Amino acid sequence: MTQVCAEGTVLFEWLCRPFSYAFMQRAALMALMLGIVAGVVGAFVVVRGMAFFADALSHAVVPGVAVAYLSGGVHGPLALGAMLAGVGAALLIGFFTRGGRIREDTAIGIVLTASVALGLAILSAARKGSGGLEELLLGNILGIQDGDLRLLLVVGGLLLVTVRLFYKELVITSFDPVLGSTLRYPVEGFRYLLLIMLAATAVLAIQFVGAILITAMLVTPAATAYLLTKRMSRLMLVSAAICAGSSVFGLWIAYHLRLPTSAAIVLTMTALFILAYLFAPGRGIVWNTIHARSAHAD
Amino acid sequence: MPDIQINPVIAPYALDVQGVSAGYNGKLAIEDVSFSVAKGKRVALIGPNGAGKSTLFRAIVGLLPLRTGEICIEGEQSAAAREQAAYVPQTEDVDWSFPVSVLDVVVMGLARRVGWLRLPGRQHRELARVALDRVGMADYARRQIGELSGGQKRRVFIARALAQGAHILLLDEPFTGVDHPSQHTLFGILDDLQAEGVTALVATHDLNTVARHFDELLVLNRRAIAYGTPDQVFRPEILAPAFGGQIAIWNADQQLIMLTDQCCP
Numbered sequence: 136m137t138q139v140c141a142e143g144t145v146l147f148e149w150l151c152r153p154f155s156y157a158f159m160q161r162a163a164l165m166a167l168m169l170g171i172v173a174g175v176v177g178a179f180v181v182v183r184g185m186a187f188f189a190d191a192l193s194h195a196v197v198p199g200v201a202v203a204y205l206s207g208g209v210h211g212p213l214a215l216g217a218m219l220a221g222v223g224a225a226l227l228i229g230f231f232t233r234g235g236r237i238r239e240d241t242a243i244g245i246v247l248t249a250s251v252a253l254g255l256a257i258l259s260a261a262r263k264g265s266g267g268l269e270e271l272l273l274g275n276i277l278g279i280q281d282g283d284l285r286l287l288l289v290v291g292g293l294l295l296v297t298v299r300l301f302y303k304e305l306v307i308t309s310f311d312p313v314l315g316s317t318l319r320y321p322v323e324g325f326r327y328l329l330l331i332m333l334a335a336t337a338v339l340a341i342q343f344v345g346a347i348l349i350t351a352m353l354v355t356p357a358a359t360a361y362l363l364t365k366r367m368s369r370l371m372l373v374s375a376a377i378c379a380g381s382s383v384f385g386l387w388i389a390y391h392l393r394l395p396t397s398a399a400i401v402l403t404m405t406a407l408f409i410l411a412y413l414f415a416p417g418r419g420i421v422w423n424t425i426h427a428r429s430a431h432a433d
Numbered sequence: 434m435p436d437i438q439i440n441p442v443i444a445p446y447a448l449d450v451q452g453v454s455a456g457y458n459g460k461l462a463i464e465d466v467s468f469s470v471a472k473g474k475r476v477a478l479i480g481p482n483g484a485g486k487s488t489l490f491r492a493i494v495g496l497l498p499l500r501t502g503e504i505c506i507e508g509e510q511s512a513a514a515r516e517q518a519a520y521v522p523q524t525e526d527v528d529w530s531f532p533v534s535v536l537d538v539v540v541m542g543l544a545r546r547v548g549w550l551r552l553p554g555r556q557h558r559e560l561a562r563v564a565l566d567r568v569g570m571a572d573y574a575r576r577q578i579g580e581l582s583g584g585q586k587r588r589v590f591i592a593r594a595l596a597q598g599a600h601i602l603l604l605d606e607p608f609t610g611v612d613h614p615s616q617h618t619l620f621g622i623l624d625d626l627q628a629e630g631v632t633a634l635v636a637t638h639d640l641n642t643v644a645r646h647f648d649e650l651l652v653l654n655r656r657a658i659a660y661g662t663p664d665q666v667f668r669p670e671i672l673a674p675a676f677g678g679q680i681a682i683w684n685a686d687q688q689l690i691m692l693t694d695q696c697c698p
Contacts (some may be wrong), residue, residue, distance in 0.1 A: 182531055234458065300550050307541050310531045313522055314593075317494045317513070318544050365577040367532050 141326060152392035162276040162396070164284055165343055166386050169352070175298055176336045177357035177378065178371040179247025179329055183309050186354045187240060188228070191247035192330070193337040193349035195224030197254035200271055200341060204245040205261045214286055214338055221334030227329060246301070253348075274345030274397045287339050294332055298371075305329065306367050343382075343398040352378060355404040362408075362415040377407055435635060445508030446631040447472040448493070448518070448601055453502035455492040461655075462488035463502060468651055468660045470634065472507075472600075473627050477643040478636040479652035481676050486636040487523070489653065490603040493634075494520045506601065516545075516599040519594030525585065529579035535589050536574040539564050542596035566598040567591070568622050584615025588622060597627075602626070604635045608642065620646055 153159050180189045199220025203213045224246050231242035258268050270278065300306065308325040315322040323327040333353070340349045360374035385400030392399070413421040444470040456462040463485035468474050478486050491497045493504055495515045505665070506514040519542075533541075540553045547553045565571045568588040573581065580590065587607050594602050610615055620642075623633055634651075637643060643650060644661065648689035650666040652658040658675040659666050666672075667684045 182528075224524065236645060279600065303541075303544055303547065303552060304549075306533070306537075307544055310533055310538075311527065313496065313520060316496050317516075317520060319495075341465070365532055366534055366537065370532050387533075 144302075144324050149360045149391075150392065152220070153387050157279055158279065159386070159390065161279045161281070162343075162386055163277075163383055165279055165287060166382035166400075167379050168287050168291050169340055169343055170282075170356075170382040171375045172287075172294050173336050173340060173352040174356050174360075174375030174378030175295060175371050176329075176332050177353035178360065179298075179305060179309060179366070180333065181357040181361050181374075183329070183366065184330075185333070186350065187243050188330070189333055189337075189353045190322040190350040191243040192221055192334050193251040193340070193346050193353075194247045195269055196334065196341055197250050197346050198257055201225075201257040201268075204259065209387075213342075217338040217341060218251070218335065221337055222331055225327070225330035225334050228261060229330065256310060269349060270345070271341065272347050273350070273395065274341065274343050274346050276343065276396050279342060290335055290339060294335060296334065297328070301325070301328070301336040301367075319346050324348045344400060348401050349395045351401040351404055352382070355401070355408050356381065359404070359408045362411040362418050377404070381407060443448055444472060445505070446470060447474070447507060449505040449508075450489075450493070451502050451504075452499040453489075453492060453504060455488055455497045457488075457497075463492070463653070464656055465502070466653070466657045467502075468657050470632055470649070472632055473630050474648045474688055475623060475627055475646070475648045477647040478634055478651050478653060478657075479638075479640065479643060482664060484675075486618055486653055487605055490605055490634070493601075494518050500654070501570070503549075509529075516597070517599055517601075518603060519597045519599035521587070521590045521602060521604045521607065523605045524583065527663065529586070531578065532599045534574065535565070535570065535576050535578055535581070536561055538578055538589055539596050540592045541542050542593035545596075547623065555688045561592075561596055561621055562594070564592040567595055567625070568592045569618070582612075582615065583610040584612070584619060586617075587611065587619060591622065595631075600631055602631060602633045604633060608637055608639050616642065682697065 154163055161355050163194075165262040166320050169393035177189075180186060196217035197219070197220070199216035200213050201216075203216030204213070227238070228242045228246050231245075232239045240400065245345055253266065303330075305325060307318070308320055308322045311324045315325070329389075336353065337349050339353055346354060356378035357370070357374040358378050360370045364373055381403040385403040386396055388394070388403070389396040413417065413419050416422055445536050448470040450469070452466050453466045454464045466485075466489060478489070480486055486623055490498065492499060494517075495512060504515075506517045524619065536558060540557055542564070543553060544559060548559055557577045562571055562574060565574055568591050570585060570588050570592060573585065574590075578586065578589065587604075591602065591604075607619060611619065626633065635647070644667060649660065649662055652666055652671060652675045654677075656677045659671045669685045672680055673682055
């Protein structure tokens, strides 16, 4: 990098300047680590059809963060509050839907909106203005502290180790819960484990992209990888690569175009998804059309 | 019971179901079901929709707790003995777009042998290939599971059951959406497995194949209505009450005509 990005060259100004600031370096580090974690956890979200659930959990952390914010501003126990709220919401949704009493999408819709409303009520009752809320919903890379990166490293590492340790069991219980039961695996236990991992990822991502757009980090890269791969292990790797890559790229392009970083990151991911949807070998609609036409010509 | 007195070491039944009741949410789907299957037999499980065929299968593999009764597999009642039985689910219960290869699916059957916290190794993939070979699907190992035909999907799941080490296969509607040549292949595979001592219980709506291809039939409608050879079971006085409105029987000029409605399984 030092040769390519020799200071003063045009290339340096264009490519490397954005990352010469300390806050951008911290943001890039967060983008990389978070991208890998969200990409891996998101792979399970997509193959299990839990996208709406992921959306709910990422909003569910809002009231927890709001309470933590009130107790000590940006130095309050934000991660702890978010973690408790996220896990609480996951368990609440699981509780409502147990035994088929209420359909899962209904329970999710209720918990999702109730969480945001509660966060809103808590913040305005305390008259702290809307600054905190905006940061919660949209993210703020300027506020990333070294402590946030350490937390991400520890919790994110823990999540990846968990996926590695229980990979076989997670895949089996996702693909065929009946086989999981006959193998005497705790199928419901693994579902809760995934929900907790989902909540933890949402907590890690809230500062980076904000509660509203966390779902995109969990769903869009994994959905793109889903179109490009045929095996779960490959899907996870491709998803992590796309998620981390587009996060860093989004950061960079946001600097140049003066866009909100979360918007630039999510739009980058969306663009890649659309490309895959159109051109993925064997699955993309344009690829299929061209293939069908050439097969017809034969 | 003279047989047993003369020869007390007679081989136990592969599957012995006695007085079993089970169900969901406090409602019983099957009640007081009893029957015994000898090793290596191929038994068809027939009955109208909602008769409790899937419930019976789920009870046998231990997915549902038994409300009453007991199930012995090869003379043993333990949970470990239950692993001798493997359930092959209906096609619509499986997400075929899931990103797993044919070999991945069969390797899943070896999960307990692989053990907790470990990933399958070369020896497990080798065992899975052997199981695939037994159902003639070794050439498809690398395909994504959704790229297969209905009959091929069945064969892969049978291979997985074999990899699990199961001696008793419980096949839930294996012929639904499977064309005739593939049905023929499936029966060929079941023939081979039977010769190796594998017992198969097959839930099906296809009464035509039942009469020709099975040793014994179990007629189920919440209760076990009848159990026996096709000749013993295919009688109006047995089938009419079992199928209720879903079957009509005419006795015209020495010829028995049975009409069934196979809609909406």
